[in-house]
Amino acid sequence: MILFVSEYMPGGNLYDFLHKQNNFLELLTILKIAISISKGMDYLHQNNIIHRDLKTANILIGYDQVCILIQYLAIDPQCPFSDFCITCCTKSAxxxxxxxxxxxxxxxxxxxxxxxxxxxxxxxxPYDNMTPLQAALGVRQI
Known part of the structure; x- marks a missing residue:
């Protein structure tokens, strides 16, 4: 088991921040969050890591809209077990x-x-009116 420890992120996860607290974000806040997420993605990709499960529930918000990415399904794309790993995460579809x-x-x-x-x-x-399976089938056609 691999364990990651991070600083305390007072905003919690981005999903809860948006939907459970009913926050509507100003453009400047959206940009700060988007830039913070993109910096995390850039770091991962520069180190040949694919996150594989990027979603608002896997993004923590800190002070001044600084975000960190959590809950990696970051395994080698050529791994024979990679399909199993993503299949078990139907909410991510x-x-x-x-x-x-x-x-x-x-x-x-x-x-x-x-x-x-x-x-x-x-x-x-996203795709709130669809089941995870319907969303996955729809996304698959894109």
Missing amino acids: KYTKIINHKPYDHKADVFSFAIVLWELATSKV
């Missing part, structure tokens, strides 16, 4: 493009980041 059982790269995180940006801008849950 709304955010991920890794459902076609084909090789993938960092672009999978970029797709998920776009969904996170949409969620930040609209304060809505």
Whole structure:
């Protein structure tokens, strides 16, 4: 088991911050959060790590909208068990493009980041009117 320890992030996770606290974000706040997330993604990708499960529930908010990425499913895309790892995360189907059982790269995180940006801008849950399976099938066709 790998354990990560981080500083205390008083904003909690971004999903709860947006939806359970009913926050509507100003453009400047959205930009600060988006830049912070993109810096985390850049760090991972510069080190050949694909997050694989980027979504608002896996982003913690600290002071001044600084964010950290948590809950990595960061394994080698060529790993024979990688399909198993993503299949067990059906709630992530709304955010991920890794459902076609084909090789993938960092672009999978970029797709998920776009969904996170949409969620930040609209304060809505993506594909809220669909089941995870319906969303996954819809995303698969993109």
